[in-house]
Amino acid sequence: MDILVKPGSHVQWDWYKSHEGREVIMSIMHRNLHQRKVFGLLERPSFPPHLAPEEYRFKIFVCGKSGVGKTSTISKLSGNEVPSIHSETPGIQTTEVYWPVKILHEDKVVMFQLQFWDAGENALKKFDHVLPACKDQADAVMFVFSFVDKSGFEDLPQQMSRVIEPQDNICRFIMGTKYDLHAHSEITQRDIRDFEQQWRTPVLRIKNITDYRQTELRGDLNEVAPILNTICEHLWHREQILQGRYSIPVEV
Amino acid sequence: MAAYLLCLSAGGGVPLFTRTKGDLKPLPFPVIGSLNGVHMFASTHDVSLLSTTTVDAKVVWKVFHDSITLILVSRDDNASDSHLQQLIEKVFLSMVLVYGLDDLTNIKNIERFKKEIKVCFKLVDSLLDQADLDTFSDLTDSVDVVLGPENSILQEYLDAFVEAAASPYGCLLVWGKVAVATRKWWSLSSVELVLLSLLVNSLPKCSARDIPIFLPHGSPKVPHRLLTFQLVQGVEVCVVCGPTPSLAELQREVDRFWRTAFEYLKSSTRIHPRNFPTSILTDQSILGFILINRESHRCLCTVEPMEEDSSRQGKTMSIYRRREILRAFYKSVVRTIFTPPQSDMDSTETADTLHTRLKHKALETYIVSETHKCFAMNTNPYELYVLYSIHIPTYALRSTTTKLLSSLIKEKTMQV
Ligand SMILES: Nc1nc2c(ncn2[C@@H]2O[C@H](COP(=O)(O)OP(=O)(O)O)[C@@H](O)[C@H]2O)c(=O)[nH]1
Ligand SMILES: [Mg+2]
Numbered sequence: 001m002d003i004l005v006k007p008g009s010h011v012q013w014d015w016y017k018s019h020e021g022r023e024v025i026m027s028i029m030h031r032n033l034h035q036r037k038v039f040g041l042l043e044r045p046s047f048p049p050h051l052a053p054e055e056y057r058f059k060i061f062v063c064g065k066s067g068v069g070k071t072s073t074i075s076k077l078s079g080n081e082v083p084s085i086h087s088e089t090p091g092i093q094t095t096e097v098y099w100p101v102k103i104l105h106e107d108k109v110v111m112f113q114l115q116f117w118d119a120g121e122n123a124l125k126k127f128d129h130v131l132p133a134c135k136d137q138a139d140a141v142m143f144v145f146s147f148v149d150k151s152g153f154e155d156l157p158q159q160m161s162r163v164i165e166p167q168d169n170i171c172r173f174i175m176g177t178k179y180d181l182h183a184h185s186e187i188t189q190r191d192i193r194d195f196e197q198q199w200r201t202p203v204l205r206i207k208n209i210t211d212y213r214q215t216e217l218r219g220d221l222n223e224v225a226p227i228l229n230t231i232c233e234h235l236w237h238r239e240q241i242l243q244g245r246y247s248i249p250v251e252v
Numbered sequence: 253m254a255a256y257l258l259c260l261s262a263g264g265g266v267p268l269f270t271r272t273k274g275d276l277k278p279l280p281f282p283v284i285g286s287l288n289g290v291h292m293f294a295s296t297h298d299v300s301l302l303s304t305t306t307v308d309a310k311v312v313w314k315v316f317h318d319s320i321t322l323i324l325v326s327r328d329d330n331a332s333d334s335h336l337q338q339l340i341e342k343v344f345l346s347m348v349l350v351y352g353l354d355d356l357t358n359i360k361n362i363e364r365f366k367k368e369i370k371v372c373f374k375l376v377d378s379l380l381d382q383a384d385l386d387t388f389s390d391l392t393d394s395v396d397v398v399l400g401p402e403n404s405i406l407q408e409y410l411d412a413f414v415e416a417a418a419s420p421y422g423c424l425l426v427w428g429k430v431a432v433a434t435r436k437w438w439s440l441s442s443v444e445l446v447l448l449s450l451l452v453n454s455l456p457k458c459s460a461r462d463i464p465i466f467l468p469h470g471s472p473k474v475p476h477r478l479l480t481f482q483l484v485q486g487v488e489v490c491v492v493c494g495p496t497p498s499l500a501e502l503q504r505e506v507d508r509f510w511r512t513a514f515e516y517l518k519s520s521t522r523i524h525p526r527n528f529p530t531s532i533l534t535d536q537s538i539l540g541f542i543l544i545n546r547e548s549h550r551c552l553c554t555v556e557p558m559e560e561d562s563s564r565q566g567k568t569m570s571i572y573r574r575r576e577i578l579r580a581f582y583k584s585v586v587r588t589i590f591t592p593p594q595s596d597m598d599s600t601e602t603a604d605t606l607h608t609r610l611k612h613k614a615l616e617t618y619i620v621s622e623t624h625k626c627f628a629m630n631t632n633p634y635e636l637y638v639l640y641s642i643h644i645p646t647y648a649l650r651s652t653t654t655k656l657l658s659s660l661i662k663e664k665t666m667q668v
Binding site: 037038039040041042043066071074075080081083085086087088089090091092093094095096115118120122123126127129130133136137 | 350367368370371372373374377455456457458459460461462463464475477478481482483484485487495498499500503506507510511514517
């Protein structure tokens with residue numbers, strides 16, 4: 001599914017910094033406001049009743065070569081500690097990420113529950129049940145490349161066609177990891193823009209490093225908020241299309 | 253414990269991977285080559301080189317299935333060689349657990365193997381972690397448990413849940429230690445019990461997992477699936493099953509089967525870091541202990557038996573130091589003074605250990621140092637190793653240890 005919407009088309013971008021936004025964000029943060037809470041499957045963020053947002057759940061399959069940074073990216077997005085040593089992920093691991101956004105047109109707050117599915121490359125090749133389990137009822141696929149590997153970037157179109165069929169109605173995202181090393185990158189901003197336009201797919205960027213100066217709430221959230229906003233906005237847009245609400249997309 | 257672990261192909265001596273623990277420089281290639289070379293030289297002369305000791309380090313070698321050589325270099329702690337031999341054995345079995353015996357003993361493509369074997373790094377690293385771990389199972393060959401007052405209720409929830417998974421194998425981990433498990437789970441070999449808990453604890457935090465595993469004793473060549481679900485923070489339920497149900501299918505059942513257990517699960521997490529109920533009173537001078545049941549393959553360990561009030565903090569021994577001392581004490585006693593535990597690993601027992609020369613079985617031993625005292629007691633099937641502060645009179649060590657043991661094992665509803 002080709003979706004490329006302009007940032008801020010559905011989602012109020014800096015809402016999490018507003019007074020109302022902070023109140024909702026508190027529900028996913030530890031009391032010290034430095035760290036996000038981890039929720040077990042039986043746990044949910046809790047809100048004062050007047051704030052209780054609608055909940056939407058989406059499944060996102062994260063795929064890409066071994067060592068490209070899939071597991072680190074999910075740790076970063078979920079507020080978990082980013083593993084410092086590379087170890088191939090055995091089998092499948094799933095991670096729930098809660099992210100509240102303000103939907104502009106409807107003036108309502110929606111809590112997105114994003115379920116990321118991560119599978120080691122080895123497990124995908126060796127065990128037949130892994131790929132179908134990851135793709136089953138997925139709402140989106142995130143294709144991961146790293147900014148230090150140009151050939152991986154160039155391989156993205158093939159990778160996309162291998163994993164998704166055109167009729168799948170699946171949302172696509174591209175995630176570029178190791179953006180902190182992008183000074184050494186042969187991939188230019190121009191390449192990224194061209195790719196987005198040609199494939200009508202948003203390209204996100206992430207630095208999966210722990211920056212010790214950023215111990216404040218703002219530090220962690222400022223990094224992940226634009227990424228999570230983009231993901232939620234595209235999933236929201238897809239939802240509207242699937243329900244036949246948008247005849248003319250608000251795309252760029 | 254600073255250590256190097258080297259893995260080479262047994263045939264060609266090609267380095268497959270190395271792991272280091274602690275702040276060590278990587279071993280230069282020629283050193284790796286010589287370490288392997290001396291072992292190969294010996295074997296071409298029909299000599300098996302098992303171990304050696306240098307000024308400050310100890311080296312052990314072991315070849316597995318003529319396919320893989322493991323070499324472990326570690327600081328010499330004056331303990332019996334057999335502890336390192338057990339460790340190297342466990343490293344191999346953990347490779348079997350996540351990678352499978354067939355692919356380990358039949359390496360067709362070395363480059364591919366090097367990439368794929370990374371899948372076991374987290375587990376192998378945790379075996380080298382030693383006192384950095386807050387469990388002792390890697391050392392005691394019995395799995396860490398917690399004795400929570402909620403355990404008997406949680407057992408019912410677990411039994412119902414595994415039935416939904418159409419699998420008899422299930423366990424509930426509270427902060428990485430077994431709170432309850434099904435009867436079948438307890439029938440796994442002690443190494444399997446230990447490695448499964450360690451595996452779950454060594455992997456990055458997440459909500460659910462579906463991991464192919466090869467049970468080193470039960471099914472080393474045919475994979476099963478280990479499914480885990482984080483119910484509440486600190487509590488994970490694990491199930492070992494066959495091709496069905498899928499991860500998503502079983503995850504849909506989680507809410508139905510566990511929702512009403514929510515409060516029990518929450519309160520079970522509060523047993524940490526004491527790991528046994530406050531209703532069992534312990535002496536002030538106890539800084540930590542390891543209690544092992546050799547029959548059930550379980551151990552109950554703690555280094556925080558009492559809530560330290562903040563005014564005392566800094567004055568008492570650090571948590572890390574307590575673990576370190578308990579580990580060292582255990583190693584100095586087991587397989588030297590005490591007879592070795594029955595183990596399901598084929599270990600090469602070195603002949604010159606004290607217990608083989610003793611005419612009787614030693615049942616108790618103790619040490620007194622400038623900073624602490626330790627007492628160990630062996631009353632089949634239990635072994636108890638206790639770390640005491642320096643303030644306890646030496647004559648009281650024995651009676652206090654006996655009292656601790658009887659209060660820990662008298663509870664009929666919660667058993668180690
Ligand atoms: N500098 C840097 N390193 C990264 C980044 N993302 C991942 N890494 C490193 O790349 C290696 C592989 O990451 P991992 O997430 O395990 O890859 P996966 O196999 O795709 O799951 C690890 O050593 C990470 O520390 C990043 O954004 N910047
Ligand atoms: Mg990974």
